[in-house]
Amino acid sequence: xxxxxxxxxxxxxxxxxxxxxxxxxxxxxxxxxxxxxxxxxxxxxxxxxxxxxxxxxxxxxxxxxxxxxxxxxxxxxxxxxxxxxxxxxxxxxxxxxxxxxxxxxxxxxxxxxxxxxxxxxxxxxxxxxxxxxxxxxxxxxxxxxxxxxxxxxxxxxxxxxxxxxxxxxxxxxxxxxxxxxxxxxxxxxxxxxxxxxxxxxxxxxxxxxxxxxxxxxxxxxxxxxxxxxxxxxxxxxxxxxxxxxxxxxxxxxxxxxxxxxxxxxxxx
Amino acid sequence: xxxxxxxxxxxxxxxxxxxxxxxxxxxxxxxxxxxxxxxxxxxxxxxxxxxxxxxxxxxxxxxxxxxxxxxxxxxxxxxxxxxxxxxxxxxxxxxxxxxxxxxxxxxxxxxxxxxxxxxxxxxxxxxxxxxxxxxxxxxxxxxxxxxxxxxxxxxxxxxxxxxxxxxxxxxxxxxxxxxxxxxxxxxxxxxxxxxxxxxxxxxxxxxxxxxxxxxxxxxxxxxxxxxxxxxxxxxxxxxxxxxxxxxxxxxxxxxxxxxxxxxxxxxxxxxxxxxxxxxxxxxxxxxxxxxxxxxxxxxxxxxxxxxxxxxxxxxxxxxxxxxxxxxxxxxxxxxxxxxxxxxxxxxxxx
Numbered sequence: 001x002x003x004x005x006x007x008x009x010x011x012x013x014x015x016x017x018x019x020x021x022x023x024x025x026x027x028x029x030x031x032x033x034x035x036x037x038x039x040x041x042x043x044x045x046x047x048x049x050x051x052x053x054x055x056x057x058x059x060x061x062x063x064x065x066x067x068x069x070x071x072x073x074x075x076x077x078x079x080x081x082x083x084x085x086x087x088x089x090x091x092x093x094x095x096x097x098x099x100x101x102x103x104x105x106x107x108x109x110x111x112x113x114x115x116x117x118x119x120x121x122x123x124x125x126x127x128x129x130x131x132x133x134x135x136x137x138x139x140x141x142x143x144x145x146x147x148x149x150x151x152x153x154x155x156x157x158x159x160x161x162x163x164x165x166x167x168x169x170x171x172x173x174x175x176x177x178x179x180x181x182x183x184x185x186x187x188x189x190x191x192x193x194x195x196x197x198x199x200x201x202x203x204x205x206x207x208x209x210x211x212x213x214x215x216x217x218x219x220x221x222x223x224x225x226x227x228x229x230x231x232x233x234x235x236x237x238x239x240x241x242x243x244x245x246x247x248x249x250x251x252x253x254x255x256x257x258x259x260x261x262x263x264x265x266x267x268x
Numbered sequence: 269x270x271x272x273x274x275x276x277x278x279x280x281x282x283x284x285x286x287x288x289x290x291x292x293x294x295x296x297x298x299x300x301x302x303x304x305x306x307x308x309x310x311x312x313x314x315x316x317x318x319x320x321x322x323x324x325x326x327x328x329x330x331x332x333x334x335x336x337x338x339x340x341x342x343x344x345x346x347x348x349x350x351x352x353x354x355x356x357x358x359x360x361x362x363x364x365x366x367x368x369x370x371x372x373x374x375x376x377x378x379x380x381x382x383x384x385x386x387x388x389x390x391x392x393x394x395x396x397x398x399x400x401x402x403x404x405x406x407x408x409x410x411x412x413x414x415x416x417x418x419x420x421x422x423x424x425x426x427x428x429x430x431x432x433x434x435x436x437x438x439x440x441x442x443x444x445x446x447x448x449x450x451x452x453x454x455x456x457x458x459x460x461x462x463x464x465x466x467x468x469x470x471x472x473x474x475x476x477x478x479x480x481x482x483x484x485x486x487x488x489x490x491x492x493x494x495x496x497x498x499x500x501x502x503x504x505x506x507x508x509x510x511x512x513x514x515x516x517x518x519x520x521x522x523x524x525x526x527x528x529x530x531x532x533x534x535x536x537x538x539x540x541x542x543x544x545x546x547x548x549x550x551x552x553x554x555x556x557x558x559x560x561x562x563x564x565x566x567x568x569x570x571x572x573x574x575x576x577x578x579x580x581x582x583x584x585x586x587x588x589x590x591x592x593x594x595x596x597x598x599x600x601x602x603x604x605x606x607x608x609x610x611x612x613x614x615x616x617x618x
Contacts (some may be wrong), residue, residue, distance in 0.1 A: 036493055111512070113617055132309045163351065163353065165350075165351055165353035166353050166356075167351045168318075168320050168340070168349070168353065168356060169347065169349060169353035169355070170343065170348075170355075170366075171319075171320065171339070171340040171341055172318055172319075172320070172340045172341070172346065172347045173341070173346065173366050173367035173370055173414070173418065174366075174367055174370030174371055174418075175370055176339070176341060184355055184357075185359045188356065
C-alpha cells in the first residue's frame with residue numbers, strides 16, 4: 001500500500017477498534033476499580049487499584065448464577081431452533097422457485113414489525129396456559145421468533161453463494177439430496193451458518209423486554225440484572241454490565257476462525 | 269460400458285418448448301458431440317440424461333435399462349461440468365475419489381483408482397492440494413479425473429473446455445481425446461464450438477431449435493450438411509450458398525455445367541471455401557473480391573457472386589487483390605444442393 005492509503009487504512013482500523021474497545025475498557029475499569037474508579041475524574045487510564053471485590057460481591061448476589069444458567073439455556077435453545085428452522089427455510093429460498101418466495105422473504109421480516117410490548121400480554125396468558133411461563137424454554141421460543149428472520153435470510157444468501165453445480169456434481173457422483181447437502185453444501189456454508197447461530201445467541205443473550213415479562217423467578221441474566229441492579233451502587237452495575245458483555249465477546253472470539261476463514265485462505 | 273438410447277424426449281418450460289421429441293442412439297464406447305448454438309436445447313438434453321432436469325415426455329435408456337425416473341445417483345454415470353464444479357473444501361485426492369467413496373469402495377481400491385486417474389490426467393503432484401490453489405486448466409483436469417475414477421458406463425460433458433483460454437483448450441482437447449479413447453467410455457459431449465465437436469467426436473448431432481437436424485460423422489456433417497443451417501454453422505469459414513436455377517436437369521454456372529437433383533426450379537448451391545480453384549475470369553463463375561486476408565496457411569478472400577456473400581480459401585501464394593474479379597471453378601464432387609424454399613438438402617443421387 002502507498003503512503004496515504006496506508007494512513008487511511010491504519011486510522012480506519014484504529015478508529016473502529018477504539019469505537020468498540022474504549023467503552024468496554026471503561027466498563028471494565030468501573031467494574032474492577034470499585035467505587036472510587038467509577039466516580040473519579042479525570043479517570044486513571046490504568047487500573048492502579050484493580051480488585052475483584054465488586055466482581056466477587058456481584059457474583060455472590062443471590063440468583064445471579066441461576067439467572068446466568070437460564071440465559072445460557074435460553075440463548076442456546078434460541079440458537080438451535082433458529083438454525084434448525086431458519087437454515088431449511090434459507091435453503092428453500094435459495095434453491096427452489098416457488099410461488100410466493102418473495103412474499104415470504106418480506107413476511108418473514110414482518111415478524112419484527114410487531115412490537116413485543118403489544119404481544120407481551122397475550123403471550124403471557126398463552127404461556128401460562130401452556131405451562132411455558134417462567135421457563136427458559138418459553139423465553140427461547142420468543143427469542144427464536146426474533147432471531148428467525150435473520151437466520152433464514154442470512155443462510156439463504158449463503159446457499160445462493162454456493163454454486164448449484166457443486167450440488168449437482170455430488171448428485172451425479174452418488175449422493176442423495178440429503179447426502180449432497182451434508183457433504184458438500186453444509187461444509188461450505190458452515191462459517192456462515194456459525195455466524196448466523198452466534199447472531200441468534202447474541203440476540204437472545206441481549207434481549208431484556210420479553211425475558212422480563214415472561215419470567216418471574218427463572219429470570220435470564222439481563223432481566224435479572226435489570227431488576228436487581230437498579231437498586232445497586234454504580235460499580236455493581238458496571239460489574240454486571242461487564243459480565244453481560246464478556247460471554248458475547250468470548251463466544252465470537254472462539255469461533256472467529258469460522259467467521260473469517262474462506263476456503264484456501266486460513267486465518268492468521 | 270453401455271450404449272444410450274434417447275427415445276422421443278421432449279421438454280417444455282411453460283409455453284416454451286425446449287426439446288421437440290428428440291431421439292438419438294449412441295453405441296457403446298462411442299463419442300457423440302451435441303453441437304448447436306446457445307438455446308438449441310443441447311444442455312437441457314444432457315441434463316435430462318443425467319437426471320438433473322425433468323423431462324416432459326419420452327424415455328432415456330442406458331445400457332438397455334430405462335433410467336428415465338431414476339435419481340442421478342442411481343444412473344451410474346459421471347459428468348464434467350462447465351464450471352468444473354470441483355469441491356472446494358476437499359483436496360484433489362478426495363475430489364477424485366469422491367464417487368468411489370460414495371460407492372463405499374474399500375480404501376485400497378479407491379487409492380488405486382485415484383492414482384490411476386491422476387496419472388492419466390497428470391495431476392499427481394497436486395493430489396494433496398486444495399482446488400483454490402490450482403489454475404483453471406488444472407481444476408478441469410481434476411474434474412475429468414473425478415469422472416474417470418469411477419470408471420463410468422457413460423460420461424457426460426457439458427462444455428468442459430469453454431472456460432479455458434484458447435491455447436489451453438487446444439492442448440486439453442487433444443489430451444481429452446487420447447484419454448477417452450484409452451478408457452473406451454461412452455461419451456456425450458455438449459459444445460457450441462464446432463472445432464471441438466469436429467476434433468473429438470465419432471459422430472456429431474447438430475441441434476437447432478430443440479431438434480437434432482443432422483447426426484453423422486464429422487466429415488459428413490462438414491461436407492454434406494443436411495440443411496443450410498448446418499452448413500452455415502459448421503466449418504470456418506461457413507459454407508457458401510448461392511441461388512441457382514435448374515434447367516433440364518442441370519445448372520449452368522459461368523462455363524461449368526453441374527448435374528442438378530431436379531429437372532427445373534430454384535435451388536441453393538452450397539460449397540466450401542476450399543473446394544474451388546481460381547481460374548481466369550472469363551472461363552468460370554465471376555467472383556468479385558472485396559477483401560483479401562493473408563492468413564499464413566491460406567489466403568482468405570471475401571467477395572460476392574451476384575448478390576451472395578462468398579468466402580473462398582485460396583493457396584497462400586495466390587496473387588489476388590481487393591477489387592479484382594476472378595473466376596471460380598467448383599469441385600463438382602463436393603457441392604451440395606439445397607431446396608431454395610426449405611433450406612433442406614436435396615439428394616443428388618435421388
